[in-house]
Amino acid sequence: MLNKKLADIFYEIADFLEIENIPFKPYAYRRASESLKNLSEEVEIIYKKEGRAGLDNIPGVGESIADKIIEYIETGRIKSYQEYKKKYPFEMREIISVEGLGPRKIKDLYQKLKIKNLKDLKKSAQEGKIRGLPNFGVKTEKNILEGIKFLNKSKGRFLLGKILPQIEQIEKKLKGLKEVKRINVCGSIRRRKETIGDADFLVVTDKPNPVMDFFCSLPEVVKVWGKGETKSSVRVEQGFNVDLRVVPEGSYGSALQYFTGSKEHNIQLRIIASEKGLKLNEYGLFKNKKRIAGGNEKDIYESLGMDYIPPEIRENEGEIEVALHSFGRLPKLVELKDIKGDLHCHSDWNGGENSILEMAQTAINKGYEYLGISDHTKFLKIENGLDEKQLAQQRKEIERLNVKLKIQNSKFRVLQGCELNILNDGRVDIKDEALGKLEYAIAGVHSNFKMPEKEMTERMIRAMKNPYIKIISHPTGRILKRREGYQIDLEKVFRAAKETKTILEINAQPERLDLNDINIKRALKSGVRLIIDSDAHQKEDLSYIKYGLYQSRRGWAEKRNIVNTFPLKKLLELFKEKS
């Protein structure tokens, strides 16, 4: 957990340096921060194993930042950071989340009005005290108030699973216009990040006016922030902003590349361009004044001597080096059509909405080969968890259903699993004898989330040693925007998963997405097998699988890494490997 803490500290130090108008250093600290956040190993372990040299190998970490990391590992604090905190005792990260405020303005607000947090800020703005400050005005004051309101309402980010359907609907409507020649959504939505700040559309059209008119008067639009020939910006009823930009056909590819991001990816790309004596911006890739690429995105990457990089992995997490053929190759990312089944869903046997038959029918319509029913077990009374006897009864129903399917000449099969509860000591709530009669069992932590890290890790590893438990569900327990995951040593969990041949789940519920992208990448590095599961509680939820798929693509997963891309026979053989 130190990595994240240090990443936050360095990010804040960058803010402080910006306040003091110190050039370039903020950039260095932000880079180190980003690098730590995405590190697959904990810094204290690196330091213990390899000492200072190990820290020095972390990109963006040099002498001075290594010193600070060591200081923190050894003393639990960083002196220079504490001094900054004392000098600028305001809630930087809290206030900075207000749109339009950066470190410098925040410093002015503190020094002139003693504003220390969002509450102070709101009060001063409401009392009209801000408008009189140099470089502030009535409009800034008003924007601050609106910014605070927005923050309170939305906390700034939205789940991809809530936004994407809405955006796809708007895209479809815009596509229907005869004036629209090309359209794409870009930004973090195109990269399929788990949470989204806002949405951007890019459009090619000869007649921007009717397109903008149509866009700004969509029924879901509740406010028009601005409307012009090249850019319009609206708020939709769900509370997020959508921008639409019109770009010339010849710049469409470079604009798409630029507005898709990530920012870090783009910075790196521009550096590569400049090393080749080229200049890259949203209008194209230029050699001197001549545009050598821009019309489509693939040409940009190609002209820079790179393989095309799928949007989901454009995070400057090594994809650029690989695409440049410096080492390795880009992964051939898993696709939705590769998915052959779903092994984590719930039926009406434990209080779900739909019968096993209805769930199976939906799975058949999706083109799946198999569906695993994995209802909760008895410890979860609130979910009507099944006991050994009920599992046996359910088995009969599933067998009858499979016979019927066979008669209909369908190759589709329903499997019986269950979702066990990992008790405090790592045992589970169903007897082995009953587990032996199922095709597989999933196990997950559903209670006592606040256990200390060591105990939680041992708890989960003990469950993985159970030969009947083939899959661990939602391995970190996090719920987006609501709760952090449990304290758990994932490196140990990954190692144990590999040793015990236990599959880890990528739970595709939009608010879970657990494992997440970073942990998927780490798990794959450890040689762990993964599965994407919808955890559907009703038949419609089976389509959540795509959010897990996006997440696994962001984690560089290939088809071979994801076991529910395997045909049934191979999957069952895999289960037998562990026994």
Place this chain on the structure above:
DNA sequence: GCCGTTTTCGGCCCGACTGTTTTCAGTCG
């Protein structure tokens, strides 16, 4: 503060917009 095969000093992505100014600083993506 970091980085490096034109490197151990000198450069660090870049353009647009906003709100404040009256030529620009700060912020954003």
